[in-house]
Amino acid sequence: MSLNHTPNAERVHIGIFGKRNAGKSSLINAITGQDLAVVSEVSGTTTDPVYKAMEILPLGPVLLIDTPGLDDTGKLGELRVHKSWQILNKTDIALLVIDERQGISPEDEAILNRIAKKQIPCIIVMNKHDLMPENQKVSLPENIGFPAIEVSASTGYHIPELRELLTSVYHVPEEKFRIVGDLLSPSDFAVLVVPIDKAAPKGRLILPQQQTIRDILEADATAIVCKEYELRETLENLGKKPKIVITDSQVFAKVSADTPKDILLTSFSILMARYKGNLETLVKGVSILDQLKDGDRVLISEGCTHHRQCDDIGSVKIPRWVRNYTGVEPEFSYSSGTEFPEDLSSYRMIIHCGGCTLNEREMKYRIACSEDAGVPITNYGIAIACMQGILRRSLEPFPSISAYLENHKDL
């Protein structure tokens, strides 16, 4: 596979931030050695985030994100600045571009604080060095905590050094969490409950089911797959007790009833949330259900548009269950596919699908945007487990979040 075919989700995302006219677009052209980005002396040339897939040596395949200026003004300008800030949630390396002659502005400091809080590697790029008077020197604030480099996008001064610096600040993400393998010993049995309804993709298994089976095999354990109606008999016919039962959230109640109390029980949804590092956030998010009031806005959000199954759950079942569980009448809104509201501030909570069709980066982005906006977020599976009173049981396999549950006896 040629590097040109690297999917965007797998590219290192480099977000380029800075005030209008700082030379962000020029810097992209200088780094890549190509005239990719529109450059002009008019302030506010770049008005929407622009994505460029590129190969930058020695770093490898990257996605450069050119953003609107951080000091844009007016109603529209504010919206643009908000977008630039949201881009941080998908940024692996941030470049803050400043016009060296002007030094660091309050807008620059504000985003630097945010970058530091999000623990994103960052480089301060002092651009237009060619225009600096011989004996003038910028003073950066003390303890800024990020490396700075003087460059000129126009002359190419220090551009190779900047490329090297990109590589040295970037931390390759740590090894992935396991899905379930860490809970299993070799030869353990793990039982998977997979309902087959007409909505399931014909002749296939959905990705979380495939991934879970793979992970079980990689742990030298055995995966036992059956429908919800066969679970009881399957358990009876196994010569030894399975270590864990993993079910589709939709049949949680039945499976919980049919699984003896001394066998661990959880859902694909919970396993995938843990695998992606989101379990704690999503469990915390579900607790807001208990505080919902009439008229509170609840956003139900789905990653896929065509999947009839999700559709039913999101538009029909979840709202009904929420009304029954809470006894109140919230106002439900829906989003699906790649659309996700820019402005989340009016929502009381977000209930998102498992996100199996979204890449991990997009799902993390949505969760981070929710956190930025202070809106609790949970997912279908965790919400269903909570509303059916089996969240506690389904989280038992994961002692690390028990402490949190101890303080929320109601869940």
Added chain:
Amino acid sequence: MSLNHTPNAERVHIGIFGKRNAGKSSLINAITGQDLAVVSEVSGTTTDPVYKAMEILPLGPVLLIDTPGLDDTGKLGELRVHKSWQILNKTDIALLVIDERQGISPEDEAILNRIAKKQIPCIIVMNKHDLMPENQKVSLPENIGFPAIEVSASTGYHIPELRELLTSVYHVPEEKFRIVGDLLSPSDFAVLVVPIDKAAPKGRLILPQQQTIRDILEADATAIVCKEYELRETLENLGKKPKIVITDSQVFAKVSADTPKDILLTSFSILMARYKGNLETLVKGVSILDQLKDGDRVLISEGCTHHRQCDDIGSVKIPRWVRNYTGVEPEFSYSSGTEFPEDLSSYRMIIHCGGCTLNEREMKYRIACSEDAGVPITNYGIAIACMQGILRRSLEPFPSISAYLENHKDL
């Protein structure tokens, strides 16, 4: 999903055949009501098969295949005619276009025989009716067995009737075979042996494995998935005997040794061949291994290009096993991806991969082309089972081909 997005493999394939200048391309334009195909009074305007995806009411999404004239001459012309004949192997409905003034020629009769033999629904389209003298009447050969219709591509005469006729001659393909569900009763255990090597797609299961699990669930049975090294212990720990063990062909020998003789054993490869209706042909094809001689040309053909696993098997393992099994030194050729040799006549046999990345239609096409050329074809899994001496055991679940094996005690 809009009909424009129907994948070609799912469209009804309509092959348009006939002599040069009969009006094949004109007919396509008349049927579709669009100027899609190049028309001219020069004989031999269409020199390569041309595919047009279209919606024809009332039939639905179709793929029209315009072919070169059946009476083309010279070395190149012959090749073109050969191609037109091969198109029959992907044709669901054949239209034989004749210039009504000329009547049916020997070339037309030859292809009609072939069409009849392949049991493809066909319509004889007597075109250019507008040029027929008032009181002249063509006489079709008796018992031709296909409906005929007089049309004019130029004036549109009888074109709506032809469209209706297309729908009435087309037989929707019968219900698919089952993969394994027909061998299972509710609550049966079926054990799947899935080796996990670094070549397997990360975090996923390949399609035949997914499809098999789905089919087992649809039969209300339970799928038990383990690696080859865990099979023995898994079998010991099951409280009841599984009905069948299904293994990846690559670990056939080990799995056969570890599976008690009173449990049915087969491979994904054999199940998929049966599912696609090709098992008998491919089992017959493998018998030629016993007659291979030094220097015989063996084509090893793969559906995918990037799949390291297939690659290893095809280029390294299969040739080695064939040499060991036969004791002769054949000459191996390779093809991969969508390329498949036009001319198969020089090969003694073809060993094809399972074809999991090819659509069913393409695989059927390749098998039909091999049959046309009189070249035996088999697949990796069946060849491996044969060379490891366990073909007989792995076909036991399918009594329908036992009769054939009875006459080939050597396999």
